[in-house]
Amino acid sequence: MTAAPTAPGRLERRKARTRAAILQAASELFHANGFEETSIQQIAERADTGVGTLYGYFTSKEDLLREVLRASRDESVARYRAAVAADTPAIERVCTALAAIADYLDENRRLLVSVFRLAARNQSFDDEYAEWLQRSFTDLIQAGIRSGEFRPVPADAAARMLITTVMTACLGIGAWAGRSGDPLVIPEIQQLARALLAR
Template sequence: MSAAPQRVGRRERNKQEKLERITAAARELFAEHGVDEVTTQQVAEKADIGAGTLFLYAKTKGDLLLLAQNASYADALEQGRAAAESAADTLAGVLAIVRPVVECNRKQVENGRTYLREMVFGDPEEPHRQVALGLALQTEEAIAAVIARDLRTEPGTAPALAHVVSSIMFITMASPANAGSPVDALIQEIGDQVRLLLPR
């Protein structure tokens, strides 16, 4: 006899609804104005909650940015995984995963660069940062899966190669020299470097 599915209580539903409103408000305001021009009070007002309640979900504006960007990053990663399934070759498959992540990161350049900084240097105990790091790891795993499909890949090397590809992607996005570069230029730069790593 199987147990009946447990219903989510009202308190949990309310918490989830508030989190969704906060995420949507932060995404919209950060996209429109940039993280530096938005206050936590503005996010709280747009989400129709008190500032004190907001801080139960995100302690700083950096945490809010992580919360907002994580949702976009997760969507981008799923899009990339799906595109990689039909890629013509290994490089195309890797770049199919990379492109939507770069596009997500570049929708608002300063938001994207601040997100990367928070991901690397933020509070290690912050749950939204842990989610961001988990997404970075999932990106590496998706890239490794594409590389491992190539029969020329030496056994066991795909994860290390994917780690290098991930590093190239994040450094290219974060570099001040690329602050004004369009997505296509970044993908070209990443692709030129990744091509040298892949089996030939």
């Protein structure tokens, strides 16, 4: 017989509130002022805690940025999951995922510029998210191939192509220069995905 889980005690609840307040403060300041322009002192003050306490929860400002983006990613994934059902066709799942990536990029544009800068100095900074996104998209495409809804394309290459296309389009770089914020971009990429994948 297993014991019923116990509710967290007062100390654990207080720690959770402090951690949440620090993350909320960091998110607000990073989005408003930018990562580079925000100091640990400002985050601590906004969270109504001390710098030493902040460092008890997060090892660095970069660690805070990772956690802020992870929370935003988790919210984006939750919105995606709420938008699809078990019987949602594979192509609709892919198109919904493309829109979710675009929304995430738009919501976090300023922070992601900082991530790109940090990644240039520290190759492993954004590897976790990039690997997760690639794996998830490849799995979506492989599921569509297995169900017979998609042509037998190289799933990993197709996932990379679609992810890179959404990213460069949303950032308005390369062939997508000048199209950042264009409401037709994501429908065009979704149309591309349909042409590439659907039988």
